[in-house]
Amino acid sequence: MQQMKRLLVVYVALQALFALSWCFSDAEPGPAAGSQSNGDRFKIEGRAIVPGVKTQDWISTARILVEGEEYVGFLKTDGSFAVNDVPSGSYVVEIVSPSFRFDPVRVDITSKGKMRARLVNYIKTSEVIRQPYPLQIRSSGPHTYFMKRETWGWTDFLMNPMVMMMVLPLLIIVLLPKVVNTNDPEMRKEMEQSMNMLNPNPELPDVSEFMTKLFSKGSSKSSGGNKGSRSVAPKRSDTMCTSRPAQGGDVDPNSVSYTYLK
């Protein structure tokens, strides 16, 4: 954890350096936009691109909004646009379209009419990650307005772990006696041996025992089993219960999933 923090600090410092270097580079005289200026009003230019869609299919419903509806521009038939009469300042330029999603861009205009575009960052407002100017705004695809319906299928039902847990033992209970002839004493002996092989340590809790303990919650009645396991089982179940919220809680703020277990 400490190391991670240190790393983070280094990262932030690097970022700051990076941003600083950008600031310095900005100080250099860029391409002066004197030709575009009109008094002290300027023009924001750019182009919007929706890959794979013809411009005439979407431009009639799209608009360019600068800082809300403070300045409005429209798209030309080739997808380019210009917003006129914008005084110097810093603006968020956004292409709004009911069908396609475009990321907003912040455009800074100096009092001399020098322009630069950068990524919008509302948290670190002074951070500069340059974008091309004149703006090139590429759509990131159609809007996803709709939620997917939860569809129901047989496979979902069958692959549910609870169902699998229920169905498989059932199959074993029903099918095993048919496959194996339990009346044969030899076979029975063999089975008992194999069971012992599976459960070599008698100190370990019996699964069925554990389950009954868990669900009957301290009711003294318990099915027969070996005595060793009985002493261990409550301890185990306790730890199980307390550890659960700690595990899940990190992730899940909605306590609904575990409170009933307590």
Added chain:
Amino acid sequence: MAWLVVRLAISVSLLYTASAVFEDQVGKFDWRQQFIGKVRFALFDTHSQASKKLLVATDKNVFASLNSRTGDLFWRHVDKIGPEGHIDALLMYGQDAVVVTGNGRLLRSWETTVGGLKWETVLDTGSFQAAALVGVQDFVKYVAVLKKSAISLHDLSSGSQIWVENLPDSDTVQYQTIYSGGNGLVFVFGVVPNSHIVIVEYKIEDGEIMRKKSVEAAWMSSLESSCTVISSGILLCVDQITQSLYTLQLQSAEQTEIRQIHLQTLDLEVASGFQPVLTSTQPNPAQPPLSEFFLQLSPDHHILLQLKDGLIAPLRDFNPSYLAAFATSGERTVAAVMSPKNDTACSINLFSADTGRRHLDTTIIYHMDPNGGKPNRLYVHAFLKKDDSVGYRVMVQTEDLTLTFLQQPGRVVWVREEALADVVTMEMVDLPFTGTQAELEGEFGKKAAIQDGLLPMVLKRLSSQFILLQAWLAHLWKLFYDARKPRSSVKNEVTIDTLSRDEFNLQKMMVMVTASGKLFGIDSKSGTILWKQYLENIQPDSVFKLIVQRTTAHFPHPPQCTLLIKNKDTGLGNLYVFNPIFGKKSQISVPALPRPVLQTLLLPVIDQDYAKVLLLIDDQYKVTAFPSTKNVLQQLQDTASSIFFYLVDSSQGKLSGFRLRKDLSTELIWEVVIPTEVQKIVAIKGKRANEHVHSQGRVMGDRSVLYKYLNPNLLAVITESTDTHQERSFVGIFLIDGVTGRIVHEAVQRKARGPVHFVHSENWMVYVYWNSKFRRNEFSVLELFEGAELYNSTVFSSLDRPHPPQVLQQSYIFPAPISTLEATLTEKGITSRHLLVGLPSGNILSLPKMFLDPRRPEVVSEQSREENLIPYAPEMPIREEWFINYNQTVSRIRGIHTAPSGLESTCLVVAYGLDIYQTRVFPSKQFDVLKDDYDYVLISSVLFGLFFATMISKRLAEVKLLNRAWR
């Protein structure tokens, strides 16, 4: 690591709160209607015969293309609000439309089939006067724009400026119109009022002044509408005072004398006080206009005149006639004239322009809406029929902004109610029960019934039960009948007669008040306009307040709405009382309001007819009650000591509270002065009267309760600093108790400015402001709590509150600009609240209030997790799934109205602006009804499966038992 946890927590919580639209729900319970506003320019595309385009430019700065067959929008472009987006002129040539915007600031050419911009040019500053297409040798190549002091010529195909010239003596001469007849010259007309006319001739190629002349015209004050160019370059003017027409040859060099023709010689006379209007037509901008023109002599008198060989001769006199317009198709120009037929209808006829002869079988009957206004504009679309005769369609615009498109022989093709583009206020009113339900209710409601005795009561009950049975059978029959027909042919037409409340009260009547003074009753389920009422003589900038005095719950009393119409300047108001279901004006006598109304107050006190009492406070602090029956006055006297109201004077920064006295006078109780030198009051809001709060407090992580401070008298006052410098500007928030005047809380947001949008509800207030330091919008939430104990749990009294509330506040970044803000509202307030945020993009975001909770912890603890608090994150998420109106964007969204429905889970939402959008939202999902996607097939198949399984196993068990018994 912490960040990761926060992110995860947010994403998990989203799963619980998302109230999104599913794709199959599109159009199921929502609808949108798009409007354009009052049409200022309308041009039919006459480029090709089959074209359906109708280009319109409106006073709402909207430029749109309508489908003239259906009235739907092909596309629409919404420009900036205010003078910068104002459309000054619309010209059309071929496929292109040229629009001058923003007082001649921008010249745009639109490709009309696609709806995209072809080119855009910025023009020099200067106030716009006129624009015209300029043709050379039968081809339109240029557009000329006339400004106050300059004229410029632009190429039509690229928008590039060919030349710009300053106008001579522009400081004394008012240049107003422009004319070009296709002969290589552009004429500019200017006037020095009551002195002379100036005519300047420009050469198209290089803008050289060819000739400049001034003509004596002492009678002339303005060129616009009183002057026009006809024939091959003859300026024609009309003057009311001298009762004369004047003609002037433009091209001849010698004659600079203006010719006067007395109207008396034509046996004509201009009605006194009426400014006569000349209308001519220039079918092709590259050719000179026709020599025929209309002269309007009085509001209902037009005359078609012709200039021939220097003489003016009347072709046809239209008396009476309301409107007249020219239209051209191919080579033929016609004139359409609307004249009154009887009290309710007008007839429109077509006349050939060159002879004045009437075309046979061209009458269109236009029925005037008795609840509407008079027609005031006529747009004609003429076309050539197969047999080479001229056919036509007309679009009529009325005073109440209804656009009606008519076809021969008087069939209404479509109607658009453009008044709805400017909805000011609205209410949602419950629908009444059906006739049968009402019958049953009426049995108990009528007073006479009780005196009837036992037997008639029984009979009445039996008969009403029988009627119910009948209605039910009829309903069943209709269901059966409709089921046999294919689905598409079943039309569920909503009419005023079939209106009835549905099971969950989801269908309501939307009563909308528009700025033009037209009232609408709209069915919320389908969006059908069920009634409309135009109130005449409404001042253009009146203030409206709509009050529901009696709901539909009090059968047999009809529901009652009252509209207070107030003149913005004088403050004088009057009341209009109507039935919100049928739109009929009520016969109840309304009190006269001789003095300006300052404040209205709807009391929970009801009169014997179950109407809530409305108090109107005038500028002398006298109170008028409506209704003011004896019963009401008595009740008011009894409760006067507990009736308080407040007044706001934002110009003096004064808030004052008053108490009602028994004699309906008032006494001043408190006064709060917010100095206007520093800040001004911009908005004030109480809580909504129909809001319910379900829980008194919040359960904390340690199982204790934090009680909410639920003060129904709390007012939220927003102020803005007068200093607008970004370092010193601030937004102030005052929470003031409306009864005692105590400032409960005060907050200042530094380096912030408006516009402030806010919602005040329950024990919280959410406001949005612009952070001018970081240039972003920020949300801030204030929540008020009483603490761990309630001071007085039975009743809230503002007068007895010794402990100030605990105030919690938290702010967040909202990564988008905001147009409007509202909160959802449900019947009992159990459902969690969402904020509905209208964005400039036209989307409505449904933001869970859970995200605006000042108790969101920065560090996650066991207790905060227990409480389901989302860890604090500075930036508010915006997810596209939360847009409740998916791609049905609402342009220029100005208000959102929320109303509870009969279902606790459902809130009805109406967003209005340029468009109207109605939908339902389920902030906590649909917990009280089965969901749309409820799987009936699965549940029934499982049930049947189980049923059969038990049957079979029972049978098997029987067989087994029997076998065992035999063994």
